[in-house]
Amino acid sequence: MNEKNFKNGLVQDWLPYIAVIVVSMMLALILMNYDAFERLFFFTRTHESWELDELLIAGFSALVALLAMMIIRVRREIERRQHEEIRLHNLLRHDPLTGLPNRLYLEEELQRRTGADRNLKKRFAVVILHLDDMEQIVDLNGHRAGDEVLQTMAIRWRRAMGSSDLVARLPGNEFALVVADDDDRGRLSQVTDHILDLVRNPIRFDSFTAKLTVRLGVAIYPAHATGRDKLLQQASIAAHQSRADSGSAVTLYDPQLDAVQRRQARLKADISVALNDGQFIPLFQPLVCLGNGRLAGFEVLARWKHPELGLLTPREFISLAEETGQIGDIFWDLLRQTSEATLGWPDAVPIAMNISPVQLFNEQFAPTLLTMLHAEAFDPNRLIIEITENALLGDMIAARDTMMALKGHGIRFSLDDFGTGYSSLQFLNQLPFDTIKIDKSFVTSFQQHNGNFQIVSSIIQLCRSLGLKTTAEGVETLEEATELQNLGCTYGQGYLFSKPIYPAQAGRIVEQSIRQSAQTPSQSSAPTVSSMLPIMRTK
Ligand code: C2E
Ligand code: CA
Ligand code: CA
Secondary structure: OHHHHHHHHHHHHHHHHHHHHHHHHHHHHHHHHOOHHHHHHHHHHHOHHHOHHHHHHHHHHHHHHHHHHHHHHHHHHHHHHHHHHHHHHHHHOEOOOOOOEOHHHHHHHHHHHHOOOHHHOOOEEEEEEEEOOHHHHHHHHOHHHHHHHHHHHHHHHHHHOOOOOEEEEOOOOEEEEEEEOOOOOOHHHHHHHHHHHHHHOOEEOOOOEEOOOEEEEEEEEOOOOOOHHHHHHHHHHHHHHOOHHHOOEEEEOOOHHHHHHHHHHHHHHHHHHHHHOOOEEEEEEEEEEOOOOOEEEEEEEEEEEEOOOEEEOHHHHHHHHHHHOOHHHHHHHHHHHHHHHHOOOOOOOOEEEEOOHHHHOOOOHHHHHHHHHHHOOOOHHHEEEEEEHHHHHOOHHHHHHHHHHHHOOOOEEEEEEEOOOOOOHHHHHHOOOOEEEEOHHHHOOOOOOHHHHHHHHHHHHHHHHOOOEEEEOOOOOHHHHHHHHHHOOOEEOOOOOOOOEOHHHHHHHHHHHHHHHHHOOOOOOOOOHHHHHHHHOOO
């Protein structure tokens, strides 16, 4: 196509010259017809003194020189245009920032590999890589930093790929790989493992260190699809299905993923009805004071009682409600139900509720919350708001303003999932948190993993020195609880004590807890957490 255009352009430009040549050839034919040469020869012989023969030779030489110059010009012009054409072709097929092939290049390459050429019909994989943390890096360190991270990643990945593979940059923070996989020796998994290693290796710059996580979605030709667009679509579905919160992960396309997408679309459409019908309900998970084994409050965890799909967990619907802008409505609904369920509970039983980043950045959130608490007769001193680390990266100033406004009324804050986010320590200094919740990924079997043990113990140490309380999430064994108690962790939460339970069951635990306090009003020596267990295990 391009070659054809190129030739058409040349023909048009050189048309006058071609016309001149044709006209001169016709002229030559006419002259020959009238024996012009013989007549000229006779004329020069009869007028010897005019030196016409020398003049003619000079004129002829000049004509040859002119012709030669024209040929050189034409050739130069052809070369220049070819060069320009190649440059443009490359510009259109490469990402200017990383120098990697872009989507157009990738599509052409896939077209070639899936096309009619039999020799190329070999097995290969299309891998979509989604970098999760780029927005945060740009927010915190600026666009230049984001660009540098992308450039460094591009260099690393390009080096990791073989000559028959391809790395391409897609719009946003996505990349695509085409990986030859026809030798049945597990080359694909070697390549994806290598890519994950390269991502896990932090990128150090003068002023910051970038730690990234990536989601990889894989579709295989011809097993999953034989068409270019379908392969790209399937790899993309698989990448988005890879859980962002499970760190870097690889997901192979599964035809059932289409069903997952359909389910998500259905859930999104069902949220409004669910809100109207009161299908969102709060479950309560107890928090235990590790020092004396007593009840230290509850965390409210949302559930969706879907009439056809059963009880859905927040992982299925929170992000969908964020996308549709209905997360706020769900929160107010849960807060109202929580207020009703906990009315009359002692002030010493705080209630923790999770909020999404969008809520925190909404200026109306703080005033609306205060009005609502007042209307529901919910003492703000009983409320703890849990915010995940990554939620704070968007707009630290706005987050701080909202927090300070609420803090003035006695509301407390917990930093949720501590240690899993992009950056950690600076929040401890800059934002008014009361408690840090150590993410369950560190707590689960932390005694067996030296790395996790170091992390858990140093978080506890650090928080103690900053005057902050700590909650260990996901405590599942007595050994873990005891070790956490020894390390000085303030609270524990997890299946060891109780799974999330219905408000009525939580109410019974509160009553038992009140009775227990009455029996042992002052505890001189702190009992071990095991003394709490019989209460907690009451379901
Ligand atoms: P989270 O705030 O970290 O909540 C703790 C999650 O860990 C809960 O999952 C809880 O059921 C689970 N968990 C508690 N103890 C253990 C344990 O010992 N072992 C294990 N393996 N898991 C344990 P759940 O209820 O599925 O909630 C998931 C996440 O959804 C929550 O994580 C929270 O971030 C979010 N979420 C829950 N409710 C709401 C809500 O009302 N609003 C918003 N924005 N997010 C919510
Ligand atoms: Ca939480
Ligand atoms: Ca958490």
